[in-house]
Amino acid sequence: xxxxxxxxxxxxxxxxxxxxxxxxxxxxxxxxxxxxxxxxxxxxxxxxxxxxxxxxxxxxxxxxxxxxxxxxxxxxxxxxxxxxxxxxxxxxxxxxxxxxxxxxxxxxxxxxxxxxxxxxxxxxxxxxxxxxxxxxxxxxxxxxxxxxxxxxxxxxxxxxxxxxxxxxxxxxxxxxxxxxxxxxxxxxxxxxxxxxxxxxxxxxxxxxxxxxxxxxxxxxxxxxxxxxxxxxxxxxxxxxxxxxxxxxxxxxxxxxxxxxxxxxxxxxxxxxxxxxxxxxxxxxxxxxxxxxxxxxxxxxxxxxxxxxxxxxxxxxxxxxxxxxxxxxxxxxxxxxxxxxxxxxxxxxxxxxxxxxxxxxxxxxxxxxxxxxxxxxxxxxxxxxxxxxxxxxxxxxxxxxxxxxxxxxxxxxx
Numbered sequence: 001x002x003x004x005x006x007x008x009x010x011x012x013x014x015x016x017x018x019x020x021x022x023x024x025x026x027x028x029x030x031x032x033x034x035x036x037x038x039x040x041x042x043x044x045x046x047x048x049x050x051x052x053x054x055x056x057x058x059x060x061x062x063x064x065x066x067x068x069x070x071x072x073x074x075x076x077x078x079x080x081x082x083x084x085x086x087x088x089x090x091x092x093x094x095x096x097x098x099x100x101x102x103x104x105x106x107x108x109x110x111x112x113x114x115x116x117x118x119x120x121x122x123x124x125x126x127x128x129x130x131x132x133x134x135x136x137x138x139x140x141x142x143x144x145x146x147x148x149x150x151x152x153x154x155x156x157x158x159x160x161x162x163x164x165x166x167x168x169x170x171x172x173x174x175x176x177x178x179x180x181x182x183x184x185x186x187x188x189x190x191x192x193x194x195x196x197x198x199x200x201x202x203x204x205x206x207x208x209x210x211x212x213x214x215x216x217x218x219x220x221x222x223x224x225x226x227x228x229x230x231x232x233x234x235x236x237x238x239x240x241x242x243x244x245x246x247x248x249x250x251x252x253x254x255x256x257x258x259x260x261x262x263x264x265x266x267x268x269x270x271x272x273x274x275x276x277x278x279x280x281x282x283x284x285x286x287x288x289x290x291x292x293x294x295x296x297x298x299x300x301x302x303x304x305x306x307x308x309x310x311x312x313x314x315x316x317x318x319x320x321x322x323x324x325x326x327x328x329x330x331x332x333x334x335x336x337x338x339x340x341x342x343x344x345x346x347x348x349x350x351x352x353x354x355x356x357x358x359x360x361x362x363x364x365x366x367x368x369x370x371x372x373x374x375x376x377x378x379x380x381x382x383x384x385x386x387x388x389x390x391x392x393x394x395x396x397x398x399x400x401x402x403x404x405x406x407x408x409x410x411x412x413x
Contacts, residue, residue, distance in 0.1 A: 029075040030258050032067060032250065033095040035105040036060035036078070037218075040085030045110035047224035052108040053083065055233045059221060060106045062243025067250060074254075092211030102182070102253065103216035104246065108233060110225045118229055119197030120190055122183040123218045124176065125210055176357070178215040178257060180333055185249035186219055193245030194238060196222060201333055203357075215257075219246065321392045323401055325371040326350075326361040329382040333357055342381040346374060354395070361388065368405045 036057040038044035044052025057080070064076050077098055079091040095103045111117050183201040191198040199220075221242055222229040232238040329349060330336065335358055338349045349360040363374040371387055378385050389401030 029073055030071075030254060031075045031077065031098055031100045031102075033077045033079065033098065033100040033103045034060050034064050035091050035095075035103065036080055037105055037107040039080050039083055042085050045108055045224050047110075047230040048227065050224065050230060050234050052110070052224055055108045055221065055224065055239075056106045057081075057083065058234075058239045059242045059246070062239050063104075063106070063246040063250075064243075066244055066247035070247075071251075071254075089211055095212050095214065095216075100212075100214050101258070102250070103212045103214055104182075104250070105216070105218040106246075107218060107220050109220040109223045111223060113225070116226045117223050118226055119199035120187070120194070120222055121199035121202055121220050122186045123202050123220070124179040124183050125203070125216070175213075175215040178253075179217055180357070181256070182215055182249070182253045183217045184333075185252040186217060186246060189248035189252070190219070190221075190242055190245030193248065194232075194241040196242075203331065322366055323389060323391050323396075323404060324364055324366055325368050325387055325389050325401070325405075326365075327363050327371055327375045327378060327385050328359055328361050328388050329378060329385045331357045331359045336360065344377050344381070346378065366405075368402055 036053075036059075038053035038056060040053075042053065044056065046052070060078065061081065064078060067074055067076050077094065077100065079094050080086050091105075092103075109117075109121070180201060187198055187201055190196065222233050224230050224233065233242075329338070335351075338360060340348070343349065343362060346362045349362050350364075351358055351360050353359070362378060363371050365371050365374075368387070375385050375387060387398060389396050389398045391401070
């Protein structure tokens with residue numbers, strides 16, 4: 001066999017291998033993990049006649065059925081399909097082990113007796129900027145107390161201690177932007193499909209989202225403690241419409257972020273009320289909520305980063321690389337106006353954009369102890385305020401920055 005023939009054979013083998021790799025990549029299905037919150041002896045929130053664990057499972061299964069029926073290129077994995085208890089870390093392990101592309105956790109909200117709140121809200125991982133967000137996170141995270149080894153498993157995390165949630169401030173979630181986009185799609189479609197009040201996209205420290213390594217969100221379908229919402233959440237029509245709305249949100253997300261070659265799915269079918277539920281619903285004299293007309297909100301312009309001039313002066317360059325501390329008082333998916341009164345005499349808040357959020361800071365000092373004092377002056381109006389650090393205009397790990405500050409201070413002393 002001459003050299004020319006060998007070269008042609010090698011080229012053909014190379015092309016065959018390349019085509020095989022492409023074919024395998026194209027055939028790899030998009031993996032969606034659907035998590036029905038609570039289950040088994042963990043009942044979740046309680047209503048007048050129903051339990052959260054069953055509402056979550058009903059809607060999760062309805063959502064999954066729509067995906068399975070219409071999207072042959074999607075692999076659907078459920079953390080549970082029956083009434084069983086699954087620890088939080090196991091739910092995340094299921095998603096991570098299967099290399100999931102998306103994780104959606106379904107829950108039902110609640111408020112103390114005597115209050116009535118309505119509406120659907122979707123959470124992404126982050127620090128709560130409102131007390132109500134913290135309370136939701138505390139309630140959903142408290143399930144770990146049922147687990148025997150939760151102190152070791154979750155590294156001493158106490159779901160009922162506000163201080164434990166400071167850990168979420170130091171997390172840099174690479175999936176934040178996509179998670180927020182997914183949450184927006186859920187709010188748009190689920191609220192429209194089920195005529196639910198739109199309570200918006202929010203952030204909070206949910207352990208089940210912290211443990212996953214892909215874009216994710218946690219949906220609070222409505223309030224089981226509000227009579228008309230409880231009836232709707234347990235009705236066949238309500239279960240179906242909520243499942244369909246989440247399915248439509250999933251489609252929007254997949255169309256935007258999944259670059260794979262996909263098989264066209266069959267024509268969508270309108271929501272059907274023919275969905276079996278785990279708990280027989282009480283539908284007599286069911287009060288249907290008023291239709292919520294979505295309000296079109298003008299999109300805020302993106303915050304443009306300030307231009308950085310390159311200077312040759314060595315003294316200026318040294319200052320640019322100095323470690324500085326700031327107090328972050330809040331983060332929001334949209335622009336916010338912060339009143340001077342709330343800042344207790346501190347300079348106006350500055351804003352920077354990160355991970356799809358507008359983050360607001362007060363103070364700018366090389367002295368960590370000074371920033372601690374500034375935080376203490378603000379914590380009354382901003383209980384979630386925490387300290388962040390920058391070096392050379394870039395955000396750095398706060399704990400490492402504090403260690404560096406302490407070491408330099410000790411050297412000077």
